[in-house]
Amino acid sequence: METTEVHTRVKAVIARVLKMEAGQIKDDANFIFDLGADSMQSLELVAAFEEEFGIEMDEDKALEVQTVSDAVDFIAGYLMD
Amino acid sequence: MLLRNLCSDEITQLENQGCWAEAWETVRVVDHFNPHRIQRVRFYGAVELGDFSADIEVEAGVRRACGIYDSTIQDCRIADNVRIADVGELVRYTIETGAVLQKVDSLIVVGDSTFGNGIEIDVLNEGGGRTMRIFDRLSAQLAYCLVHYRHDSEMVACIEAMITDYCLERQSSRGVIGSSARIERCGVLRNVRVGPFAEIRGAVELANGTLASVEADPVRIGSGVIARDFIVQSGSHISDGVMLTHTFVGQGVRLGKQFSAEHSAFFANCEGYHGEALSVLAGPYTVTHHKSTLLIAAQFSFFNAGSNSNQSNHMYKLGPLHQGILERGAKTGSGSYLLWPCRVGAFTAVIGKHAANFDASELPFSYIDVQDGKTFITPAMNLFTVGTKRDSSKWPQRDRRKDAEKHDRIHFDLFNPYIMGRVLRGIDLLDQLVQNTPREHEIVKVKGLHIKRLLLKTCRKYYEIAVQVAIGQALAVKLEAAPHDSWRAVRDELAIETGSNLEEWIDICGLLAPQSRMQELLVALRSGEITDLEKLDDRFADLYRAYDNSNWSWIVALIEKRLGISWNGMENEQVKQLIQQWRDQAIKLNKMILMDAEKEFDVNSRIGYGVDGNRETIDADFTAVRGTFAENSFVWQLKKENTEIAARADALLERLKNLSP
Numbered sequence: 220m221e222t223t224e225v226h227t228r229v230k231a232v233i234a235r236v237l238k239m240e241a242g243q244i245k246d247d248a249n250f251i252f253d254l255g256a257d258s259m260q261s262l263e264l265v266a267a268f269e270e271e272f273g274i275e276m277d278e279d280k281a282l283e284v285q286t287v288s289d290a291v292d293f294i295a296g297y298l299m300d
Numbered sequence: 301m302l303l304r305n306l307c308s309d310e311i312t313q314l315e316n317q318g319c320w321a322e323a324w325e326t327v328r329v330v331d332h333f334n335p336h337r338i339q340r341v342r343f344y345g346a347v348e349l350g351d352f353s354a355d356i357e358v359e360a361g362v363r364r365a366c367g368i369y370d371s372t373i374q375d376c377r378i379a380d381n382v383r384i385a386d387v388g389e390l391v392r393y394t395i396e397t398g399a400v401l402q403k404v405d406s407l408i409v410v411g412d413s414t415f416g417n418g419i420e421i422d423v424l425n426e427g428g429g430r431t432m433r434i435f436d437r438l439s440a441q442l443a444y445c446l447v448h449y450r451h452d453s454e455m456v457a458c459i460e461a462m463i464t465d466y467c468l469e470r471q472s473s474r475g476v477i478g479s480s481a482r483i484e485r486c487g488v489l490r491n492v493r494v495g496p497f498a499e500i501r502g503a504v505e506l507a508n509g510t511l512a513s514v515e516a517d518p519v520r521i522g523s524g525v526i527a528r529d530f531i532v533q534s535g536s537h538i539s540d541g542v543m544l545t546h547t548f549v550g551q552g553v554r555l556g557k558q559f560s561a562e563h564s565a566f567f568a569n570c571e572g573y574h575g576e577a578l579s580v581l582a583g584p585y586t587v588t589h590h591k592s593t594l595l596i597a598a599q600f601s602f603f604n605a606g607s608n609s610n611q612s613n614h615m616y617k618l619g620p621l622h623q624g625i626l627e628r629g630a631k632t633g634s635g636s637y638l639l640w641p642c643r644v645g646a647f648t649a650v651i652g653k654h655a656a657n658f659d660a661s662e663l664p665f666s667y668i669d670v671q672d673g674k675t676f677i678t679p680a681m682n683l684f685t686v687g688t689k690r691d692s693s694k695w696p697q698r699d700r701r702k703d704a705e706k707h708d709r710i711h712f713d714l715f716n717p718y719i720m721g722r723v724l725r726g727i728d729l730l731d732q733l734v735q736n737t738p739r740e741h742e743i744v745k746v747k748g749l750h751i752k753r754l755l756l757k758t759c760r761k762y763y764e765i766a767v768q769v770a771i772g773q774a775l776a777v778k779l780e781a782a783p784h785d786s787w788r789a790v791r792d793e794l795a796i797e798t799g800s801n802l803e804e805w806i807d808i809c810g811l812l813a814p815q816s817r818m819q820e821l822l823v824a825l826r827s828g829e830i831t832d833l834e835k836l837d838d839r840f841a842d843l844y845r846a847y848d849n850s851n852w853s854w855i856v857a858l859i860e861k862r863l864g865i866s867w868n869g870m871e872n873e874q875v876k877q878l879i880q881q882w883r884d885q886a887i888k889l890n891k892m893i894l895m896d897a898e899k900e901f902d903v904n905s906r907i908g909y910g911v912d913g914n915r916e917t918i919d920a921d922f923t924a925v926r927g928t929f930a931e932n933s934f935v936w937q938l939k940k941e942n943t944e945i946a947a948r949a950d951a952l953l954e955r956l957k958n959l960s961p
Contacts, residue, residue: 258681262758266754266755
């Protein structure tokens with residue numbers, strides 16, 4: 220899968236879970252400080268990414284991801300594997 | 301005491317010192333009695349007086365002469381070296397050696413009294429039906445049986461008969477003030493038995509109760525306390541305007557700051573300040589510290605109530621009949637509300653106001669919150685929050701009971717078979733929900749709760765981490781204690797002679813045991829094998845001591861079930877895999893907890909710091925007050941724990957690798 224597609228789908232997932240417009244989500248946005256994700260929404264994001272991309276992420280490493288672009292890279296890494 | 305009558309010279313001296321007796325011939329004294337230290341005292345009925353020649357410390361560094369001054373005494377036995385001063389009425393008491401009674405309006409026994417033993421209290425169900433009789437040796441475990449097994453009327457009748465016998469033993473027309481007890485600046489004490497070394501200073505009214513104080517762990521009652529129909533066990537402190545009615549206070553409890561309680565029982569190490577409790581069965585370590593917090597008609601243990609926590613036990617129908625159970629380790633957030641009936645699972649945090657009845661007992665370690673007025677649960681989320689880890693490690697260190705005889709038996713293990721059994725059921729439930737929920741459904745409903753479908757698989761994974769950690773940590777301890785050279789010898793030593801058993805466990809108000817063992821105890825009660833409270837207590841002690849073996853039996857059964865092989869056929873390689881899993885998952889879990897702890901140091905946590913400065917000032921102020929993440933003692937301890945887990949697992953793996961078959 221192309222990185223641009225991962226990028227688009229990651230933003231779509233974030234928009235769906237955090238109930239916001241995908242266009243408002245910047246690449247360097249921090250999930251907690253910029254997008255306002257709380258602990259439970261962080262779990263939802265992990266679950267939503269897994270479902271969207273059909274992957275199973277390492278729990279602790281997934282929760283370490285802080286920004287949108289980090290999430291794109293992290294997921295892309297799984298897809299490449 | 302060998303006693304004699306007063307001689308005429310002594311009577312004359314006493315009268316010259318302002319004393320008066322209804323009949324001097326009923327005032328009997330020890331051989332070396334010195335009348336000099338009896339001044340302005342009125343005697344009624346049969347009074348026995350000891351030798352008051354010593355001085356006694358009434359406050360730190362303040363010594364006063366023993367003796368009786370400015371008091372009225374009726375039908376009392378007063379031992380050697382007691383000081384009684386300004387006691388308006390002292391009637392029908394035995395005062396033991398070294399006691400001090402000063403400035404007390406009245407200390408009196410009326411009729412035959414059991415001193416609070418046998419008082420009925422209505423816990424859990426405010427309307428009755430779970431009525432329990434309290435007494436001065438009551439344990440949390442016995443209370444659990446009486447309250448929760450009302451359907452076993454035969455068993456309840458057996459225990460009731462034992463309590464009746466015990467209360468009759470305690471019944472007397474004469475009270476006791478134990479040796480070295482201190483009672484000062486108090487109002488009325490009526491039908492109160494006071495144990496050795498107890499301190500009562502400034503209490504307003506105590507009526508029909510026992511302070512089961514001991515030298516090693518005295519009871520302390522402070523100013524403004526009003527208590528009626530009560531029992532207080534050793535080491536408990538009650539002060540500052542507390543009001544108790546029909547209430548049991550176990551060992552090492554702290555109640556203060558105008559807390560009030562009615563028809564409630566507080567077991568070991570509970571704390572209650574400011575708030576109110578009504579019909580509460582407060583198991584060990586139930587804590588409520590804040591004003592506007594009401595705990596009503598519920599059972600708690602290892603519980604922390606947020607400020608303004610509240611519950612309702614009726615809805616204007618048939619009355620206050622409903623009850624709630626918050627299993628061990630549960631918490632309520634500030635301003636939370638729960639509508640009984642309701643059951644909250646172990647180590648679960650409740651946030652917000654819930655207007656629905658739900659049962660979350662099969663989903664421990666969860667977050668329960670409110671979204672759009674509905675109750676949502678995020679299962680397993682509390683597994684990796686810093687609070688769960690911190691709480692579970694702090695409780696054993698905060699057991700303040702110093703009495704050699706501890707009435708409540710308490711197990712502290714976090715990943716114990718009781719909770720892990722619930723975790724396994726939680727996994728099954730989540731699996732079923734995953735299978736049965738179409739992808740287009742955003743939300744799943746179960747037992748009054750809502751779960752986001754997306755989270756079902758994720759939360760199941762978190763529970764699986766806990767299972768692997770529970771197995772691994774128990775296995776590691778056992779392997780470390782079996783230093784043999786061959787795998788067969790290790791396996792044989794760790795085998796369960798009586799057979800492993802993946803059975804249901806229960807939490808008997810702090811004591812964890814297989815349900816079958818509890819059933820055996822109930823059978824023994826019904827059959828008459830257990831004939832008194834002491835024997836019953838011994839059986840609870842047996843259950844307590846059996847924990848390690850029963851726990852291992854359960855773990856072995858769990859391993860057998862998951863691997864599909866009996867322990868006797870277990871290979872070294874399979875056990876190595878379990879240890880490797882433990883290493884990976886335990887370290888992972890701790891890392892997730894560390895991530896949660898790190899949030900306490902992030903930018904959001906710094907709001908309000910460095911109020912008059914820039915970013916640099918904010919950070920400097922925060923660091924000065926809170927320290928740094930790396931230097932935080934909890935963080936440091938958790939990192940150390942991870943290092944130790946890795947070292948232990950590696951050592952075990954190396955040893956297992958080198959074992960002969």
